[in-house]
Amino acid sequence: VPTSWDIAKEAGVSQATVSRVLNGDPRVADPTRARVLEVVERLNYTPNAIARGLVSSRTMLVGVVVSDIVNPFYPQLLEAIAELLDDRGLKMVLFNARGREEDVYTKLLLEQRVDGIIFTAAVRDSKMVEQLVARKFPLVLTNRHVEGITADMAVGDNQAGAAAVAEHLCSLGHRRIAVITGDPRASTSYERLAGFRATLADRGCPLDDELVVEGGFLAKKAYDLTLELLARKDRPTAIFALNDLMAFGALNAATHAAVDVPSQLSVVGFDDVWMAGWERFDLTTVHQPLAEMARSSVDLLTERLEEPSRSVRKLVFPSTLVVRGTTAPPPAATRLGRRSKALNVQGKE
Amino acid sequence: VPTSWDIAKEAGVSQATVSRVLNGDPRVADPTRARVLEVVERLNYTPNAIARGLVSSRTMLVGVVVSDIVNPFYPQLLEAIAELLDDRGLKMVLFNARGREEDVYTKLLLEQRVDGIIFTAAVRDSKMVEQLVARKFPLVLTNRHVEGITADMAVGDNQAGAAAVAEHLCSLGHRRIAVITGDPRASTSYERLAGFRATLADRGCPLDDELVVEGGFLAKKAYDLTLELLARKDRPTAIFALNDLMAFGALNAATHAAVDVPSQLSVVGFDDVWMAGWERFDLTTVHQPLAEMARSSVDLLTERLEEPSRSVRKLVFPSTLVVRGTTAPPPAATRLGRRSKALNVQGKE
DNA sequence: CTGAAAGCGCTAACAA
DNA sequence: TTGTTAGCGCTTTCAG
Numbered sequence: 001v002p003t004s005w006d007i008a009k010e011a012g013v014s015q016a017t018v019s020r021v022l023n024g025d026p027r028v029a030d031p032t033r034a035r036v037l038e039v040v041e042r043l044n045y046t047p048n049a050i051a052r053g054l055v056s057s058r059t060m061l062v063g064v065v066v067s068d069i070v071n072p073f074y075p076q077l078l079e080a081i082a083e084l085l086d087d088r089g090l091k092m093v094l095f096n097a098r099g100r101e102e103d104v105y106t107k108l109l110l111e112q113r114v115d116g117i118i119f120t121a122a123v124r125d126s127k128m129v130e131q132l133v134a135r136k137f138p139l140v141l142t143n144r145h146v147e148g149i150t151a152d153m154a155v156g157d158n159q160a161g162a163a164a165v166a167e168h169l170c171s172l173g174h175r176r177i178a179v180i181t182g183d184p185r186a187s188t189s190y191e192r193l194a195g196f197r198a199t200l201a202d203r204g205c206p207l208d209d210e211l212v213v214e215g216g217f218l219a220k221k222a223y224d225l226t227l228e229l230l231a232r233k234d235r236p237t238a239i240f241a242l243n244d245l246m247a248f249g250a251l252n253a254a255t256h257a258a259v260d261v262p263s264q265l266s267v268v269g270f271d272d273v274w275m276a277g278w279e280r281f282d283l284t285t286v287h288q289p290l291a292e293m294a295r296s297s298v299d300l301l302t303e304r305l306e307e308p309s310r311s312v313r314k315l316v317f318p319s320t321l322v323v324r325g326t327t328a329p330p331p332a333a334t335r336l337g338r339r340s341k342a343l344n345v346q347g348k349e
Numbered sequence: 350v351p352t353s354w355d356i357a358k359e360a361g362v363s364q365a366t367v368s369r370v371l372n373g374d375p376r377v378a379d380p381t382r383a384r385v386l387e388v389v390e391r392l393n394y395t396p397n398a399i400a401r402g403l404v405s406s407r408t409m410l411v412g413v414v415v416s417d418i419v420n421p422f423y424p425q426l427l428e429a430i431a432e433l434l435d436d437r438g439l440k441m442v443l444f445n446a447r448g449r450e451e452d453v454y455t456k457l458l459l460e461q462r463v464d465g466i467i468f469t470a471a472v473r474d475s476k477m478v479e480q481l482v483a484r485k486f487p488l489v490l491t492n493r494h495v496e497g498i499t500a501d502m503a504v505g506d507n508q509a510g511a512a513a514v515a516e517h518l519c520s521l522g523h524r525r526i527a528v529i530t531g532d533p534r535a536s537t538s539y540e541r542l543a544g545f546r547a548t549l550a551d552r553g554c555p556l557d558d559e560l561v562v563e564g565g566f567l568a569k570k571a572y573d574l575t576l577e578l579l580a581r582k583d584r585p586t587a588i589f590a591l592n593d594l595m596a597f598g599a600l601n602a603a604t605h606a607a608v609d610v611p612s613q614l615s616v617v618g619f620d621d622v623w624m625a626g627w628e629r630f631d632l633t634t635v636h637q638p639l640a641e642m643a644r645s646s647v648d649l650l651t652e653r654l655e656e657p658s659r660s661v662r663k664l665v666f667p668s669t670l671v672v673r674g675t676t677a678p679p680p681a682a683t684r685l686g687r688r689s690k691a692l693n694v695q696g697k698e
Numbered sequence: 699c700t701g702a703a704a705g706c707g708c709t710a711a712c713a714a
Numbered sequence: 715t716t717g718t719t720a721g722c723g724c725t726t727t728c729a730g
Contacts, residue, residue, distance in 0.1 A: 003706095003707055003708085004707065004708065005707080013716075013717085014716065014717045014718075015707090015708085015717090016709085016710085016716075016717060016718075016719095017715090017716060017717075019707095019708065019709060019710090020709095020715095020716085023709080027715060027716090028715070028716080029715060029716085032715080032716080046456060046459050046460050047460060047707085047708075048403075048460075048462060048706090048707050048708070049460045049461045049462055049708095050399055050402045050403050050408060050461075050462050050706085050707080050708090051403055051706070051707035051708040051709090051722090052707080052708055052709075053399045053708090053722090054397075054399050054400055054403050054706085054707080054708070054709095054722045054723070054724090055707085055708050055709045055710080055721075055722045056708085056709060056710095056722085057722075059399060060461075061442070061461075069424045069427055069428050069431075070421070070424045070425055070428055070623065072419070072421065072424075074424070075418045075419045075421075075423070075424050076419055078418055078443075078445070079418050079419055079445055079447070082418075082443065082444075082445045083445070086449075091442055091444075091457060091461060092442065092443050093410070093440055093441065093442050093443075094427075094431065094441050094442075094443040095431075095440075096427070096428055096431045096432070098428070100435075107395060108440060110395050111395050111396060111397075111398045112398045112399075112409075112410070112440060113397060113398055113399050248624075248627070248629070251628075251629055252627045252628040252629055253628075255628035255629060256628050274419065275597075278597070278601045279600075279601040279602075279604035279605050280597070280600055280601055280604060280629045280630060281629060352722095352723055352724085353723065353724065354723080362700075362701085363700065363701045363702075364701090364702095364723090364724085365700075365701060365702075365703095365725085365726080366699090366700060366701075367724095368723095368724065368725060368726085369699095369700085369725095371724095372725080376699055376700090377699070377700085378699060378700085381699080381700080396723085396724075397722090397723050397724070398724095399722085399723080399724090400706090400722070400723035400724040400725090401723080401724055401725075402706095402724090403706045403707070403708090403722085403723080403724070403725095404705075404706045404723085404724050404725045404726080405706085405724085405725065405726095406706075
């Protein structure tokens with residue numbers, strides 16, 4: 001593998017000149033530049049980014065931490081982030097946090113000397129994030145945030161989104177509503193639950209704690225929990241899963257138990273991942289502007305990379321309820337005569 | 350940020366000794382080692398992997414290229430690969446090839462001096478892979494392979510899998526079978542189609558080219574194509590989508606068009622991604638042993654990293670048909686009297 | 699067992 | 715406009 005010295009020798013110039021040409025330094029004579037580039041081409045030379053990184057202390061690598069890569073939410077986010085990073089010449093080092101201790105991978109991230117980190121898997125009491133922030137390490141919290149931490153972040157308005165779900169379910173007439181929460185350490189789970197609970201209380205139909213179960217943001221767990229909920233004597237008429245993946249699990253469980261959605265059971269998710277609109281799910285859920293969140297995350301990071309001392313910004317993105325076909329009035333309400341019309345109205349968005 | 354010199358000074362030893370301690374060199378006196386480690390701990394020192402990489406020419410970074418990260422197949426593969434790499438102290442630099450020119454990212458990969466590359470998005474006529482192989486760059490082809498290239502690879506038996514689908518559909522009585530292919534440049538698409546076509550011909554019901562359409566491994570495209578296929582005067586009684594994602598698209602389209610699956614239309618996929626078994630899909634498909642493929646890919650790569658001259662190995666993994674609820678005899682056959690029984694048999698696996 | 703010294707391949711002053 | 719010269723932080727001989 002050729003080095004810049006090899007091509008310098010071959011082109012009859014100094015190594016420094018080669019470096020200049022490759023970095024687009026304007027004060028290189030055109031003929032010289034041409035000669036160098038010719039050799040670069042001929043020897044198929046690519047500069048060693050490691051060496052470059054050592055001296056410039058810029059690796060052009062960005063660590064991205066996700067909590068569960070098989071949750072379709074993350075690939076969708078990653079796709080957007082990866083493309084934006086690419087446009088800025090940055091490369092993505094991916095970490096799937098699932099199960100791992102967070103300090104382990106963060107340490108790895110640091111050893112690797114990534115230029116910055118985009119965290120999408122932070123937990124509310126993360127000591128690690130706190131340390132990184134204290135060290136003034138360039139990082140942005142995306143989607144989730146950390147309690148009491150001042151850092152750049154791009155998050156959705158979880159409270160508002162969940163509140164909208166509560167309104168929706170309440171006005172449909174639901175009174176026994178179950179909630180399948182996510183990881184309780186995630187701000188997303190916490191806030192969605194809080195927003196839902198508060199709004200439900202406001203509307204005079206407080207949440208029954210017996211009906212709040214923990215699904216860990218996992219489809220399988222939500223599936224099992226739904227089966228369990230449906231088996232109860234006084235089963236809920238609606239289930240609010242704190243993310244779409246769990247809502248899918250609930251939907252599958254309902255199908256398994258031969259419980260019709262939405263006539264016998266309403267299901268609501270959160271995120272509006274791309275599959276949520278599929279006919280086979282047609283899920284009522286809360287939309288989060290993923291593309292914009294991704295763009296802002298990358299922008300926040302690159303701007304901090306360029307100007308480390310700039311003031312911290314917190315971007316909150318609106319969440320909007322998307323009513324599709326998995327919600328309808330509860331069976332009881334149906335018997336009271338609001339059935340067919342309401343069913344049609346809610347049947348399709 | 351402290352360097353090894355800082356901790357050397359603090360511990361009253363030479364920088365070389367610090368390096369030795371950190372690399373577990375056995376010939377360091379225990380008291381010395383303890384002193385060094387104490388300082389390392391106290392100063393919260395982490396070695397600079399860039400510098401280390403420069404001298405050892407080992408970055409501990411592995412490039413992983415996927416063709417479309419939102420296809421659930423890849424996250425599932427990535428999850429396994431990431432964990433295995435992690436166990437070996439390697440980190441993953443992810444590239445989503447979607448739309449990008451392959452030489453662009455491969456060049457980036459090389460600049461970054463990743464130790465090796467796992468390609469899951471290779472196209473059959475890839476010049477880039479050819480060049481990398483010629484350069485003896487450590488790489489493994491996973492899932493897809495490249496025409497006429499000798500390299501380490503871990504692929505599924507696509508021909509056999511597709512043949513099994515052909516057998517299954519034929520014996521159910523289907524004669525008008527449509528195929529939604531993937532990216533024609535991918536070996537997976539090519540081989541699955543070839544295997545399917547050959548077996549169908551053997552069974553005396555050759556494939557009608559009018560019914561072969563290109564879905565590019567994309568759900569949306571498959572959705573549209575299915576709608577189009579269903580609108581034809583002489584519509585197919587079965588659709589073989591060359592991956593699960595497209596099969597999901599077909600299923601959604603069928604629902605949209607109010608065509609019942611499997612009584613009016615059979616649908617088969619390929620890959621058996623984790624969602625395929627969900628009640629809402631219950632998709633008949635071809636299982637690929639993803640976990641083993643991932644493990645082998647990482648093994649092949651790490652072994653080559655350790656012993657660059659070892660002989661090339663090609664691992665082919667068996668593909669097995671998984672019959673679930675989306676396949677049944679065609680409507681015509683049903684009219685001939687094989688309906689209800691067959692329907693039940695196929696209705697659930 | 700430990701220290702001194704020579705780079706790894708590049709960027710960035712500083713000279714010329 | 716180009717060349718010379720220091721390092722970046724580490725691993726690794728080679729001497730003690």
